Amino acid sequence: MLEISGKNPDITDEELLRQFNRNGSLEALGALYSRYMHLVFGVSFKYLESREDARDAVMQIFEKLIIELPGQEIRIFKSWLYVLTKNFCLMQIRSQKSADGRLEVYKIEQEFMESESEMHPIDREDQSAEADLQRCMEKLKEDQKQCIELFYYQNLCYQEIAEQLGINEKKVKSFLQNGKRNLRICLEGKNVG
Amino acid sequence: MSAKKKHRNASEYLQYLKGELSGKERHSFERGVEADPFDMEALEGLEMISPGEVEEDMLSMHDRLRKRLHRRRRRALYSIAATVASLLIVSTVFINIYDFNPKSRKESIPIDKSNLHEEPGARGAEKEEQQVPGLRDLQMENDNGIEETPPVQKETRAPEQNDAREETRDQKNAPVEKNTQIEKNTPVEKNARIENNAPVDQPSGDEIVVREREAANAGKGITAETEQPAVQEGKALVPEEEAHFDKAKMAEAPDAEMMQEEVRAAEAPAPVAGQVVTMEAQPGRSQKKERAIQAPSIPSADRVSGVVVSSVDMKPLIGASILEKDSDSGVVTDQNGRFSVAANQQSQATVVASFPGMKTGEYQLSTNSVNQLVMQPDLAPLDEGVIIWHSEEKEFVTGAEPEGGLDALKKYIEDHIRIPSGDTISNREFVVLRFNVDKDGTISQIESLRSPGQPFTEEAIRLLLNGPDWQPARDENGPTDDVVRMFIVFKK
Numbered sequence: 001m002l003e004i005s006g007k008n009p010d011i012t013d014e015e016l017l018r019q020f021n022r023n024g025s026l027e028a029l030g031a032l033y034s035r036y037m038h039l040v041f042g043v044s045f046k047y048l049e050s051r052e053d054a055r056d057a058v059m060q061i062f063e064k065l066i067i068e069l070p071g072q073e074i075r076i077f078k079s080w081l082y083v084l085t086k087n088f089c090l091m092q093i094r095s096q097k098s099a100d101g102r103l104e105v106y107k108i109e110q111e112f113m114e115s116e117s118e119m120h121p122i123d124r125e126d127q128s129a130e131a132d133l134q135r136c137m138e139k140l141k142e143d144q145k146q147c148i149e150l151f152y153y154q155n156l157c158y159q160e161i162a163e164q165l166g167i168n169e170k171k172v173k174s175f176l177q178n179g180k181r182n183l184r185i186c187l188e189g190k191n192v193g
Numbered sequence: 194m195s196a197k198k199k200h201r202n203a204s205e206y207l208q209y210l211k212g213e214l215s216g217k218e219r220h221s222f223e224r225g226v227e228a229d230p231f232d233m234e235a236l237e238g239l240e241m242i243s244p245g246e247v248e249e250d251m252l253s254m255h256d257r258l259r260k261r262l263h264r265r266r267r268r269a270l271y272s273i274a275a276t277v278a279s280l281l282i283v284s285t286v287f288i289n290i291y292d293f294n295p296k297s298r299k300e301s302i303p304i305d306k307s308n309l310h311e312e313p314g315a316r317g318a319e320k321e322e323q324q325v326p327g328l329r330d331l332q333m334e335n336d337n338g339i340e341e342t343p344p345v346q347k348e349t350r351a352p353e354q355n356d357a358r359e360e361t362r363d364q365k366n367a368p369v370e371k372n373t374q375i376e377k378n379t380p381v382e383k384n385a386r387i388e389n390n391a392p393v394d395q396p397s398g399d400e401i402v403v404r405e406r407e408a409a410n411a412g413k414g415i416t417a418e419t420e421q422p423a424v425q426e427g428k429a430l431v432p433e434e435e436a437h438f439d440k441a442k443m444a445e446a447p448d449a450e451m452m453q454e455e456v457r458a459a460e461a462p463a464p465v466a467g468q469v470v471t472m473e474a475q476p477g478r479s480q481k482k483e484r485a486i487q488a489p490s491i492p493s494a495d496r497v498s499g500v501v502v503s504s505v506d507m508k509p510l511i512g513a514s515i516l517e518k519d520s521d522s523g524v525v526t527d528q529n530g531r532f533s534v535a536a537n538q539q540s541q542a543t544v545v546a547s548f549p550g551m552k553t554g555e556y557q558l559s560t561n562s563v564n565q566l567v568m569q570p571d572l573a574p575l576d577e578g579v580i581i582w583h584s585e586e587k588e589f590v591t592g593a594e595p596e597g598g599l600d601a602l603k604k605y606i607e608d609h610i611r612i613p614s615g616d617t618i619s620n621r622e623f624v625v626l627r628f629n630v631d632k633d634g635t636i637s638q639i640e641s642l643r644s645p646g647q648p649f650t651e652e653a654i655r656l657l658l659n660g661p662d663w664q665p666a667r668d669e670n671g672p673t674d675d676v677v678r679m680f681i682v683f684k685k
Contacts, residue, residue, distance in 0.1 A: 030262045037254055038203040038247075042235030045242060051250055054238075058254050059261065064528055071508075075646035078200075082231035084528065087511070091527045123228035151227075157219035176227070185637065188658035 013077045021070065029069070033062055036078060040085050047089035061088050122152055122180060136186035144179030147172055201225055201232065203251050210244040497542040498533035499564030501526045503551065510568060512643065513548040518555065536560050579603050582678045589668050593630035593675035595661040605660040612683055613648030622683045624653040632665045632672040642678065653681045 013035070019028035033040075040061055044054035061084060074080045122133065137145055143165075150161045151172075162169045201209075201222060208214055209222050226232040239247055501513045509530020516523040517534050526532045536542050540560040547553040551568040558564040579602060581592075595602035628639040636658065644650040657679065666675035 026262050030258055034255060034258060035200065035202065036231075037258065038206050038239070038251055039231050039235035041247075041250060041254065042206075042238035043231070044238070046234055046238030049241075051242060051246060055250055055254055055257075059257055062258065062261065068528060073645070075648070078229075078231055079647050082234075085231075086234075087528055094524070123224075151220070151223070155217070155220050155224075157216050157223055159219065160216050180227075185635075188655075 017069070017074060017077055024070075026066070029065060030062075032077065033065060036081055040081065043082070043085050044089055047086070048092055053092070057085075057088060057092060061085055064088065122148070122183060132187055133183070136183050139186055140179050140182055143175045144182065147175040148179045148183070151176055206236075206239060207244060207248055207251070210239060210247060495536050496533045497536040497540070497558040497560050497564065498531060499544075499556075499558055499566050501530045501532070501546055501548070501566045501568060504567045504569050507567075510548050510551070513546055513551075513568070516545045516547075518543040518545055534558075579606050579682070580680045582680075589666045589673070589675065591667050593634075593666040593677055594664050596664060597661055601661050606656050606681060609656060609659070610681075610683065611652060613646075613652055622649060624649050624681050624683070625678060626650075626653055626657060626681070627676060627678045628657070630663045630665055630675045630677055632674055634663050634665045636663060645683075649683060652683075653679075656681065 011031075013032055016028045016032040019025045020032070037058055041054050041058050044057035044061075045051065048054050048057060061081075064084065065081075068084070072080070137148065140148065146165060147161060150156045150164065151158075156164070158169045158172045161172045165172070205222065209219065214222060226236050242250070501510045501515070502508060503510050509526070509528075511526055511528055511530055513526045513530070513532075514523055515526065515532045515534060519537070522534070524532045524534060534542050534544060536558075542558045543555060544558060544566075545553060545555050546566050546568060548568055554566070554568060556564070556566050558566075579599070581599065622645045624644045625642040626639055627642050629637045631637060639654055639657065641650040641653070644653070665672040667673065
């Protein structure tokens with residue numbers, strides 16, 4: 001059903017981008033975009049809180065791509081698309097607000113930027129600093145530590161962790177997030193001394 | 194883990210959302226998601242919708258995308274057709290209306306009906322594959338989210354329209370009306386209908402037109418920002434008869450030109466369309482050359498808009514801060530470098546634009562012109578390698594600083610900076626980070642405000658965290674929190 005997104009899965013994003021840049025092949029761009037459309041949609045929905053608006057956003061963002069891609073030096077299409085998507089949604093939100101709502105919206109953006117994060121050490125392939133990681137793990141709050149352990153070491157899914165700890169999935173996720181943040185700070189040597 | 198590298202496609206998402214995966218599979222999916230903020234946020238959003246609806250939405254979007262790709266090829270043709278159409282309108286008004294109306298009406302009625310049929314839930318399953326181009330376009334509009342598309346009035350047309358049109362021309366701002374709207378007012382007809390136009394209680398006629406033509410987001414009032422959908426609509430209007438027909442119905446003169454303009458804008462979308470749209474509303478109804486000015490826009494003079502570009506390449510600057518001088522409000526430029534702010538009584542506004550790496554400047558804007566804010570690069574920081582700003586909300590005795598001062602940080606960065614491998618940089622790239630320096634000197638909440646890509650962001654953060662420790666900011670009461678923005682340049 002959703003075959004489009006699987007179309008030629010062997011062709012890399014970069015190759016598709018090149019095709020688009022070389023001869024403006026919309027087909028190539030479409031194939032590339034459809035790989036990420038569900039993500040664009042999910043993020044759009046998160047901000048716009050309407051399926052309808054989110055669907056529209058997905059199409060409008062595609063139009064933006066057509067305009068903005070040429071001439072851009074893009075390393076990782078996915079990250080770039082992520083930023084574009086978020087910015088687009090913010091603009092949408094802003095345009096929906098009345099004039100006096102502008103300041104508020106401005107703040108939303110500030111907050112929202114904070115959610116942007118980079119690849120966490122624990123998510124990387126090479127967890128070379130295993131010992132450091134362990135040491136930092138010890139410093140975590142119990143909840144966070146448990147969740148990280150169950151998730152990253154016991155390989156349990158959110159659901160299972162939630163059941164095991166008797167908390168809901170949302171909590172699991174937030175413990176994971178916070179735990180990871182603290183881990184990172186610790187790993188980067190800030191709290192370790 | 195292989196799952197981490199792999200991209201999770203829509204089907205996998207659906208399986209996950211529907212709970213079709215085993216615990217192990219779920220874990221590996223989640224593990225991958227955890228490693229990518231885009232996935233994280235997307236999943237967050239998707240989990241708020243039922244899986245069935247997600248699936249439906251996905252199908253409908255793929256469908257729309259496919260149609261969009263298909264349609265693009267006809268664009269050139271359409272623009273020619275539209276041009277011809279508008280020229281014809283200008284010259285041979287009467288004949289056109291008599292000749293074309295009946296035909297086009299016949300065509301468009303069924304179209305709208307079919308739209309109606311599939312309107313509510315069926316958009317995921319638009320089955321009609323091949324249809325007349327016009328129909329397809331209209332469907333697309335429908336997809337785009339018009340909440341209601343009352344059947345186009347069947348009783349429209351009539352010779353009187355000509356007079357009527359003259360009338361409307363004379364009403365300055367005479368809101369360009371759209372068919373459906375007219376319908377709502379009353380099932381009236383002919384000139385009576387047209388007279389009704391003006392009093393419609395909609396915010397502004399121009400805007401309505403824009404919306405209607407953009408056909409996207411009827412409810413959202415997106416006007417200036419979305420030039421793209423306008424393109425689509427332009428196309429929808431293309432076939433000659435239709436163009437005439439619409440025109441007649443709208444009883445609206447400059448419209449044809451606007452159509453044309455839109456289609457043109459489609460051809461060279463980036464700068465033209467945007468600026469055009471944000472310009473002042475001019476009732477330029479005498480079909481003269483200055484099409485650009487007739488572009489649909491918000492008629493009131495209470496907004497000033499502009500576009501911020503870099504003097505280096507004249508490309509738009511995205512995310513530039515625009516502060517209104519007389520108030521505390523601020524906006525940020527959008528993906529096309531555009532923004533708009535409230536105007537004062539003189540239809541002007543003074544704003545201060547700032548952007549990392551550019552000289553902050555004050556600009557006088559007026560509603561009567563295209564406000565292009567050309568920002569000059571501030572070469573100092575680019576050569577400095579690193580520069581920091583402090584929280585603008587607080588008054589410090591001293592802002593947070595790296596130990597040994599900015600020079601120490603600079604030195605550290607110079608010595609340790611690594612251009613991410615596998616990345617070639619054309620000239621200079623920069624990353625802007627923002628982070629808190631708490632009153633005990635702890636750095637937290639690091640985020641990337643601008644970056645050419647993840648590897649650069651990571652490198653910048655690495656430099657920040659491994660570099661000199663930070664001294665907290667101080668105000669009269671002692672150490673205090675500061676929010677620092679740091680600008681790091683990657684040079685070849």
